[in-house]
Amino acid sequence: MKIAVDAMGGDHAPDVVVEGAVNAAEETGHHVLLVGRTDAVRPLLDRRMPRSGKIEIVEASDVIEMDEQPAQAVRRKPGASMVICAELVRDDVASGMFSAGNTGACMAVCLLRWGRIRGIDRPALAIPLPNLRGYGVLLDAGANVDVPAACFAQFAVMGSVYAHEVLGIQEPKVGLVNIGEEEGKGNEQARAAFQLLRAAPVNFVGNVEGPDLFMARVDVAVCDGFTGNVLLKAGEGLAELMMTLIRAELKQSFWLRLPSVALRPAFARVKGRLDYAEQGGAPLLGVNGVCIIGHGRSHSRAVANAIRTVGEAVRHGIVERIRDRVAD
Amino acid sequence: MKIAVDAMGGDHAPDVVVEGAVNAAEETGHHVLLVGRTDAVRPLLDRRMPRSGKIEIVEASDVIEMDEQPAQAVRRKPGASMVICAELVRDDVASGMFSAGNTGACMAVCLLRWGRIRGIDRPALAIPLPNLRGYGVLLDAGANVDVPAACFAQFAVMGSVYAHEVLGIQEPKVGLVNIGEEEGKGNEQARAAFQLLRAAPVNFVGNVEGPDLFMARVDVAVCDGFTGNVLLKAGEGLAELMMTLIRAELKQSFWLRLPSVALRPAFARVKGRLDYAEQGGAPLLGVNGVCIIGHGRSHSRAVANAIRTVGEAVRHGIVERIRDRVAD
Numbered sequence: 001m002k003i004a005v006d007a008m009g010g011d012h013a014p015d016v017v018v019e020g021a022v023n024a025a026e027e028t029g030h031h032v033l034l035v036g037r038t039d040a041v042r043p044l045l046d047r048r049m050p051r052s053g054k055i056e057i058v059e060a061s062d063v064i065e066m067d068e069q070p071a072q073a074v075r076r077k078p079g080a081s082m083v084i085c086a087e088l089v090r091d092d093v094a095s096g097m098f099s100a101g102n103t104g105a106c107m108a109v110c111l112l113r114w115g116r117i118r119g120i121d122r123p124a125l126a127i128p129l130p131n132l133r134g135y136g137v138l139l140d141a142g143a144n145v146d147v148p149a150a151c152f153a154q155f156a157v158m159g160s161v162y163a164h165e166v167l168g169i170q171e172p173k174v175g176l177v178n179i180g181e182e183e184g185k186g187n188e189q190a191r192a193a194f195q196l197l198r199a200a201p202v203n204f205v206g207n208v209e210g211p212d213l214f215m216a217r218v219d220v221a222v223c224d225g226f227t228g229n230v231l232l233k234a235g236e237g238l239a240e241l242m243m244t245l246i247r248a249e250l251k252q253s254f255w256l257r258l259p260s261v262a263l264r265p266a267f268a269r270v271k272g273r274l275d276y277a278e279q280g281g282a283p284l285l286g287v288n289g290v291c292i293i294g295h296g297r298s299h300s301r302a303v304a305n306a307i308r309t310v311g312e313a314v315r316h317g318i319v320e321r322i323r324d325r326v327a328d
Numbered sequence: 329m330k331i332a333v334d335a336m337g338g339d340h341a342p343d344v345v346v347e348g349a350v351n352a353a354e355e356t357g358h359h360v361l362l363v364g365r366t367d368a369v370r371p372l373l374d375r376r377m378p379r380s381g382k383i384e385i386v387e388a389s390d391v392i393e394m395d396e397q398p399a400q401a402v403r404r405k406p407g408a409s410m411v412i413c414a415e416l417v418r419d420d421v422a423s424g425m426f427s428a429g430n431t432g433a434c435m436a437v438c439l440l441r442w443g444r445i446r447g448i449d450r451p452a453l454a455i456p457l458p459n460l461r462g463y464g465v466l467l468d469a470g471a472n473v474d475v476p477a478a479c480f481a482q483f484a485v486m487g488s489v490y491a492h493e494v495l496g497i498q499e500p501k502v503g504l505v506n507i508g509e510e511e512g513k514g515n516e517q518a519r520a521a522f523q524l525l526r527a528a529p530v531n532f533v534g535n536v537e538g539p540d541l542f543m544a545r546v547d548v549a550v551c552d553g554f555t556g557n558v559l560l561k562a563g564e565g566l567a568e569l570m571m572t573l574i575r576a577e578l579k580q581s582f583w584l585r586l587p588s589v590a591l592r593p594a595f596a597r598v599k600g601r602l603d604y605a606e607q608g609g610a611p612l613l614g615v616n617g618v619c620i621i622g623h624g625r626s627h628s629r630a631v632a633n634a635i636r637t638v639g640e641a642v643r644h645g646i647v648e649r650i651r652d653r654v655a656d
Contacts, residue, residue, distance in 0.1 A: 130569065131569065132569060132572060142507060145507065145514060145515040145516075145518075146515045146516050177558060179470060179473065179553075179554055179557035179558060179561070186473060186554065187473040187474045187552075187554045188473075188474055190473075190554070209557075209558075209561040209565070210558070210560075210561030210562040210563065210564050210565030210566070211561065211564055211565040211568055212565070213562075213565055214562075214565035214566050214568060214569040215565065215568060215569065215572075223558075224515075225507075226507055226514065226515045226518070226555070227554070227555065227558055229507035230505060230507060230537075230538070230551075230555055230558060230559055230562075231558055231559065231562040232538075232562075233507070233537040233538030233539065234538040234541075234542075234558075234559040234560075234562040234563050234566075235538065235562050235563070235565075235566040236538050236539055237537070237538030237539040237540070237541055237542035237543065237563075238538070238542055238562075238563040238566045238567055238602075239566055239570060240539055240542060240543060241458065241459065241460060241542040241543065241602075242567060242570055242598065242602065244460060244543075245598045245601060245602075246594070246595070246598055249594035249595075249597060249598060250591075250594065252594075253594075263578075263591070266574070266577035266578065266580075266581075267574070267577075269577060270570065270573045270574055270577060273573060274566075274569075274570065274573075
């Protein structure tokens with residue numbers, strides 16, 4: 001399988017992307033097309049994996065920067081690495097793509113080059129959300145800030161397909177992010193979405209709040225992109241605060257210095273579990289192609305995991321499965 | 329100062345409320361009016377503080393349950409403990425009130441019995457949000473699920489007054505909860521609110537996301553009640569998950585058992601810092617009276633802290649300060 005990788009996307013590109021791609025190619029056997037400036041990518045690649053058939057460079061002269069306005073950037077830079085990736089997939093040269101670049105631009109590129117799946121009004125970014133059992137999926141995590149309630153049912157179908165096919169969860173439980181468990185709770189949009197979700201062909205279990213998500217009462221949580229993004233960042237912020245407070249406590253007492261050294265690997269494991277960036281990125285669901293979007297701060301392990309996820313999503317025919325479910 | 333306390337409100341009422349009230353009366357010197365069923369409260373009180381002048385019982389024959397529909401409950405139960413508390417404040421018998429009962433009902437009672445401060449369209453529930461330096465305040469945390477953008481500026485003024493007067497923060501920094509730092513980010517409501525906040529008489533520093541809140545980049549965070557409640561519960565959920573994962577890690581290895589015992593007090597302190605329920609409850613701002621609402625699961629320490637907070641809010645004339653600022 002050939003996978004197109006945006007070599008120039010992300011805070012630490014192209015170094016960590018090349019490193020992650022090399023590791024992914026070795027571990028998975030996938031053929032990686034590193035898309036970017038040959039002069040920047042070639043030396044990094046040669047240092048790591050000289051003359052291997054598993055990785056090749058596809059020249060892309062331009063780069064969309066992290067802080068560019070998405071729609072404008074895509075229009076102005078048709079030769080950007082991210083755009084070339086999407087075209088390689090559209091032209092069946094690659095089976096799927098990965099980028100850790102500008103998230104908004106990446107969603108725009110996929111939408112423009114591939115189009116939406118028939119029956120899906122808005123594509124959604126699905127984020128792996130850590131929970132007590134492993135991972136669930138939260139969508140939309142930021143692709144659409146203002147959505148009609150009708151989209152919630154589509155999000156639920158797409159999230160269920162992804163959770164089943166890629167995360168391997170049987171009959172994934174779907175919850176609506178809300179501010180109380182009872183029916184009738186929430187704002188106007190949430191109340192309308194509740195009714196639509198109840199009628200949707202998914203395993204809808206009702207309203208859910210933060211603790212339900214993180215303690216794994218549901219596998220798929222749906223909400224609009226504004227709410228999803230706020231929820232996600234709140235989790236990030238609180239995890240950062242807790243780690244800082246715990247570290248400060250451990251430094252305060254002489255008697256805790258030794259145990260704190262012994263605890264370091266345990267804390268690192270907890271941190272790793274909570275860091276969704278490490279889990280292989282977030283699929284953009286609802287477009288006619290497989291695209292996994294990585295966090296801008298992705299390091300090589302996250303890149304390698306994400307490339308593996310692209311392979312899994314392609315292997316499970318995630319686009320076709322969503323197409324079938326929506327057609328039903 | 330006399331403070332009315334809803335003896336029947338909360339998951340562990342009346343026991344923990346009586347205990348908290350007794351401790352608060354002893355520590356602060358405030359005179360507490362325990363409002364509730366005399367036959368339920370009297371034996372608990374006699375056991376703890378027999379024949380003291382600092383606490384008296386005010387009979388209220390009815391109780392609004394935690395799961396009752398707020399508006400209906402208030403209409404049907406004019407003799408409920410929560411309603412009597414608000415009337416004691418309205419009639420100047422008490423200076424302020426505390427309840428850990430049904431939050432929606434408590435807000436409805438205060439609104440109905442006291443009315444809104446002139447110039448405030450919607451009262452807001454302000455939650456103390458733990459951060460790196462101590463506490464900030466997040467509002468609205470759930471009083472209004474659908475609000476016009478104009479309310480955001482009012483929330484900012486009320487939050488700033490509270491942060492300054494009660495939390496003692498000079499020129500509190502105000503942020504708008506959003507999904508990106510740049511102006512122009514967010515949904516329609518957030519974009520409109522941004523412009524109004526810029527024109528408001530507060531120290532507005534721009535959009536903020538989870539990490540900004542928890543790492544103390546701002547002191548006052550404003551949003552609609554739906555978003556605020558989702559953010560709060562996400563934090564609660566993630567804290568629960570982290571504590572569970574850390575505990576599981578510590579149990580896994582024999583070598584970590586001993587240090588984990590040594591660490592217990594440190595973890596307890598971190599947990600206490602993050603538990604906003606312990607911090608004395610959430611003020612309902614924008615009504616003509618002081619009301620602190622406690623989490624349903626409040627224990628006696630939280631109740632005592634909340635009663636102390638009522639005293640602080642009254643002492644700093646929080647209602648008058650908000651009235652003055654809005655009149656300007």
